[in-house]
Amino acid sequence: MTTETVVPEPSPEQAALFARVRRMMLIAGLTTALAICAVLIGVGYRLFKSEGRAADAVGDVTATLPKGARIVATGVAGDRLVVTLDVGGVTEIRTFDAHTLKPAGKLKFANEP
Numbered sequence: 001m002t003t004e005t006v007v008p009e010p011s012p013e014q015a016a017l018f019a020r021v022r023r024m025m026l027i028a029g030l031t032t033a034l035a036i037c038a039v040l041i042g043v044g045y046r047l048f049k050s051e052g053r054a055a056d057a058v059g060d061v062t063a064t065l066p067k068g069a070r071i072v073a074t075g076v077a078g079d080r081l082v083v084t085l086d087v088g089g090v091t092e093i094r095t096f097d098a099h100t101l102k103p104a105g106k107l108k109f110a111n112e113p
Helices: 012-056
Strands: 069-077 080-087 090-097 103-109
Touching (some): 069 090
Antiparallel strands (some): 080 090, 090 103
């Protein structure tokens, strides 16, 4: 003789509770999926953005200075490399893009006569 377990039908209150739990689980699952997608999009954006920078990376660069020039100081300001030169008693500041090392500007200082 086989005995079967009889599961009673849930009461209306229990059915409402089950429906509410299912709805909350669905909301939690969708929120988790949305958060995971946001993280993956952020990581993908960072990787895509950094690949562009790696392609712009420069190896060895030789910058020519005027004859008799001497480097007085160097520094970094934002995304610029700043080089201060003494060219025969005249101070000159040259700036370069820090990512490509291309010249960005030149500023000369001279004494008034």
